[in-house]
Amino acid sequence: MHPYNTGFFFKIWDIMFKSQYDGTCECAVCERNAGRRSYELWLKLEKHDYSVLLDWRFWLKPEQFKKDRAVSGAGEGVKDEKAE
Numbered sequence: 001m002h003p004y005n006t007g008f009f010f011k012i013w014d015i016m017f018k019s020q021y022d023g024t025c026e027c028a029v030c031e032r033n034a035g036r037r038s039y040e041l042w043l044k045l046e047k048h049d050y051s052v053l054l055d056w057r058f059w060l061k062p063e064q065f066k067k068d069r070a071v072s073g074a075g076e077g078v079k080d081e082k083a084e
Helices: 011-016 028-034 039-044 056-060
Strands: none
Touching: none
């Protein structure tokens, strides 16, 4: 049995409140061994561009970084509420 979130330090908490996972293990090592987690599968995933968060102007005026105004892919993960 593995703890859900608390890890090793709070093991007594997991035992007391029965917050342990008793299903099949889904850790990264077991998933790689089962073939469900590989570099090729990772390359196929759509990845968001979070580089816009490193720009100080984003934190002052985030509305300027909407997807329709984005330059070179910055702000692809930002949803435009006006379009909905």
